[in-house]
Amino acid sequence: MSWLHPIRSALTRSGILLWGLPLALLIGFFFFPMASILGVMFERPGSIILRDVWQPLGFTVYQALLSTLLTLLFGLPVAYVFARFDFTGKRLMRTLTMLPFILPTVVTAAAFNALLGPRGWVNLFLMNITGAEAPPITFLNTFTAILVAHVFYNIAIIIRVVGSAWSQLDPRLEQSARVLGASPWKAFREVTLPLLQRPILSAALLVFLFDFASFGVILMLGGPAYQTLEVAIYTQALHYLNLPMAGLLSLIQLSCTLVVMLIYGKVNRGQQVQLFPRLSGEGTRKPRTAAERWIVTLTVVFLFLLQVLPLGALVARSVTRLEADRGQRGAVQTGLTLDYYRELFVNQQQSIFYVPPINAVVNSLEYAGITMVISVTTGTLLAYALVKKPAVRRWLDPLIMLPFGASTVTLGLGFVVAFNSSPLARGSFPWLVPLAHSLIAMPFVLRAIQPALASIPASIRQSAAVLGASPFHVWWNVEMKLISRALLSGALFSFTISLGEFGATSFISRPDNPTLPVAIFRYLSQPGAMNYGQAMAMATILILVCALSLTLLENLSHALVKSD
Amino acid sequence: MDRLEVIDLYKEYEGKALLNGVNFHVDAGETLCLLGSSGSGKSTILRIIAGIETPDSGRVLWQGSDISAVPVYQRNxxxxxxxxxxxPHLTVAENVAFGLRMHKYPRQAITQKVNEALERVNMTSFGSRHVTDLSGGEQQRIALARALASDPHLLMLDEPLAALDRSLRVEIQEELRTLLQQTGIPAIYVTHDQEEAAILGDRLALLHDGKIVQCGRTEDVYRFPASRWVAEFLGMTGLLEGTVSSTDPLGVETECGLLHPQLLPNAASPRPGEQVTLLVKPTHIKPEPGSISAGTITGTVEHARFLGDHYRIELHLCSGTRLKFVSSSPLPPGQEMTLPLRAQDLLLLPE
Known part of the structure; x- marks a missing residue:
């Protein structure tokens, strides 16, 4: 195409940039650390104990399977209600269900801690009326806590993926089955369920993948008794300093994830059946019968209990004094307080960090900003490279998605192994954290931008050119404007991911320069009401930032749907 | 002189010759309809003229000079x-203004020209609307306004009405015809619909097997289709096979008897024994006094459809083929009839 010539020659000239920058990032900060892990494994193979491999592996698979089943069990009815009924507050509810999904695991842990932990609302309330000395409910450090948190975390995937497929499903299909003599159950079994098979399977695989790689939830809610592969990698590396063992566990973790991802890719391959595109809202209606009203009410109550209550408990706990602080004796003045927020700015002598905790907020925002710039730049470049060269995509796609499959803990371990003795050592190179975050965020950014870029019809570019737009103007006035929303949502995603990232950060952040999640984790593991309160305050700040970015994301995707 | 010439275009597509030496020209102020079945390469020709694609070989001349080296965005x-x-990210007015902005018109001129362009397609009140909120017909008008806004040297329309429903299509065909005549911009109109081509084209160019098989004034093409393919493509019935039996006077032996067809202008005389195709176009059901008879043809009336002010008769010819013709009075189905043929009603088509 002749009009493409200037672009193409520019591409071949800047091709090095187009591919080079993202590839350099991948090679230098993903494949090199992964290779370093392999290297360390063969250095000292003696320190590997097989029993310590089988146990976490078995438990990881077991808890992931169970969590996925539970998430499906609770998520499918909610997906149905969202797909078929209109009710007041539905949009707010839908946004709220998304919130846990983008919340840092640390916050999730803190939220359940605030509700059901030994210092949580429920226990303090029960202790208050019964006069008991010890908290009557043990929720933390139980298997139940893990399962509940996983459902809390991942139910959004089922609601989103299955719910959207369900609402796209033409209700007339089910109606025509009914006209042909099928009972409601039969119509569901014979028509709806088969049509939803693929979205259900793909959502379940995604949930399984997340549960399989669960780290923060297990570490903070499961306690020492429960070890997934991720937690095992963490303890082997940071507590026992057994790097070969951690490396082996990472390798197993990575291979398992890759297998699941391959299956996921197989399930989603091929044309997703476009089931009669119709005007949105055609399939939803207000609940009519008493039974339908009950279903909707129950769903709302369930979601409230599961998701709003823990988060509400957390926020409320951050502004309430309920128990004595360290060094205080006698009756405590209970009531509302902003002390925990105020303390964030104070550099306490006995504080864990020797710097005002607000530094963690500043650090996190700074890292998130850098992450956003790196991952959006490289993600956009990669998206261009992939869209312009679809032939390369087939084999490059999985390569790029590898960082997505590798767990964050593995990445953190890789960074520690690879850069501990190099000029990039974590003591001297502050960009290590945002670089790790960028690798974790880049696949998300790519997934946001690539489809937007690919969906621009060739005729749009061509008609701009025919109307007199030079290649630069086609790029700037048409392409960039058309993908601006995708760019923005990629930016928001990467910002939020960086803000909440815990697994990799716990390996590579410098002790005197913690991020918010790391600080929350440390505060939670310290005794004392003030530390607890500050953890709650910091977690609340994270919730607010995440909620803000989620609202923006939701508005963006609404605007996207509208302009389609 | 605003004249576009397309010379010997060749283009392969996925290993197959799509364009196999295409030649035609468009003169100032005329509309050329490029007609061909889908996949015949019509759009590719437009894209080559626009500069979006390059031909494997061949040239495009504008006002006599080769524009192959001019990039798409400088051709206007x-x-x-x-x-x-x-x-989709721009409003109606911003869409129309895009080309003007790219050609660096001053702001005031842009506003004025956008209004003019919207007026031309009767969409003045739509300026601030989003293009995604428009109906198909409205989008079509905006696309036309956008293409015309910056006074292009040449307008190319690639099946512009294909996405519209029939009644809208007929309405817009008339509007387009008037608009093209008013603006006087030379235009190439690509379609696979021969009726549309007949309404809109000053001249027709028929593309088949990568070549222009016939090019000429619309009436001439309809009166003298250059080949059996053209006649069939234009929807003509009454094709008969036969063998040339004599050359002076020209006689062709068919299943319906001996007929005396007319030769196409400039056509070479066939040799005796040659297989040929005849096109029967009866205009009268009774012999016209004074006209030279070219023979008669018999058939059975299949049905007569009333079409408002005339009847369309479908005849089952003696050869087994079908013949449609127009009559002012109905004919009962099943009736045997013999149609008189004048010399101009019977054409000999080269294979």
Missing amino acids: FGLMFQDYALF
Whole structure:
């Protein structure tokens, strides 16, 4: 195409940039650390104990399977209600269900801690009326806590993926089955369920993948008794300093994830059946019968209990004094307080960090900003490279998605192994954290931008050119404007991911320069009401930032749907 | 002289010859309809003229000079895409203004020209609307306004009405015809619909097997289709096979008897024994006094459809083929009839 010539020659000239920058990032900060892990494994193979491999592996698979089943069990009815009924507050509810999904695991842990932990609302309330000395409910450090948190975390995937497929499903299909003599159950079994098979399977695989790689939830809610592969990698590396063992566990973790991802890719391959595109809202209606009203009410109550209550408990706990602080004796003045927020700015002598905790907020925002710039730049470049060269995509796609499959803990371990003795050592190179975050965020950014870029019809570019737009103007006035929303949502995603990232950060952040999640984790593991309160305050700040970015994301995707 | 010439275009597509030496020209102020079945390469020709694609060989001349080296965005040709390709992120007015902005018109001139362009397609009140909120017909008009706004040297329309429903299509055909005549911009109109081509084209160019098989004034093409393919493509019935039995006077032996067809202008005389195709176009059911008879043809009336002010008769010819013709009075189905043929009603088509 002749009009493409200037672009193409520019591409071949800047091709090095187009591919080079993202590839350099991948090679230098993903494949090199992964290779370093392999290297360390063969250095000292003696320190590997097989029993310590089988146990976490078995438990990881077991808890992931169970969590996925539970998430499906609770998520499918909610997906149905969202797909078929209109009710007041539905949009707010839908946004709220998304919130846990983008919340840092640390916050999730803190939220359940605030509700059901030994210092949580429920226990303090029960202790208050019964006069008991010890908290009557043990929720933390139980298997139940893990399962509940996983459902809390991942139910959004089922609601989103299955719910959207369900609402796209033409209700007339089910109606025509009914006209042909099928009972409601039969119509569901014979028509709806088969049509939803693929979205259900793909959502379940995604949930399984997340549960399989669960780290923060297990570490903070499961306690020492429960070890997934991720937690095992963490303890082997940071507590026992057994790097070969951690490396082996990472390798197993990575291979398992890759297998699941391959299956996921197989399930989603091929044309997703476009089931009669119709005007949105055609399939939803207000609940009519008493039974339908009950279903909707129950769903709302369930979601409230599961998701709003823990988060509400957390926020409320951050502004309430309920128990004595360290060094205080006698009756405590209970009531509302902003002390925990105020303390964030104070550099306490006995504080864990020797710097005002607000530094963690500043650090996190700074890292998130850098992450956003790196991952959006490289993600956009990669998206261009992939869209312009679809032939390369087939084999490059999985390569790029590898960082997505590798767990964050593995990445953190890789960074520690690879850069501990190099000029990039974590003591001297502050960009290590945002670089790790960028690798974790880049696949998300790519997934946001690539489809937007690919969906621009060739005729749009061509008609701009025919109307007199030079290649630069086609790029700037048409392409960039058309993908601006995708760019923005990629930016928001990467910002939020960086803000909440815990697994990799716990390996590579410098002790005197913690991020918010790391600080929350440390505060939670310290005794004392003030530390607890500050953890709650910091977690609340994270919730607010995440909620803000989620609202923006939701508005963006609404605007996207509208302009389609 | 605003004249576009296309010379010997060759283009392979996925290993097959799509364009196999295409030649035609468009003169100032005329509309050329490029007609061919889908997949015949019509759009590719437009894209080559626009500069979006390059031919394997061949040249495109504008005002006599080769423009192959001129990049697409400097040609100032208007091209209206089949899917309209409106910019979804811009309003109606911003879409129309896009080309003007790219050609660096001053702001005031842009406002004025956008209004003019919207007026031309009767869409003045739509300026601030989003293009995604428009109906198909409205989008079509905006795409046309956008293509015309910056006064292109040449306007190309790629099946612009294909996405519209029939009644809208007929309405817009008339509007387009008037608009093209008013603006006087030379235009190439691509379609696979021969009726549309007949309404809109000053001249027709028929593309078949990568070549222009016939090019000429619309009436001439309909009166003297150059080949059996052209006649069939234009929807003509009454094709008969036969063998040339004599050359002076020309006689062709068919299943319906001996007929005396007319030769196409400039056609070479066939040799005796040659297989030929005849096109029967009866205009009268009774012999006209004074006309030279070319023979008669018999058939059975299959049905007569009343079409408002005339009847369309479908005849089952003696050869087994079908013949449609127009009559002012109905004929009962099953009736045997013999139609008189004048010399101009019977054409000999080269294979």
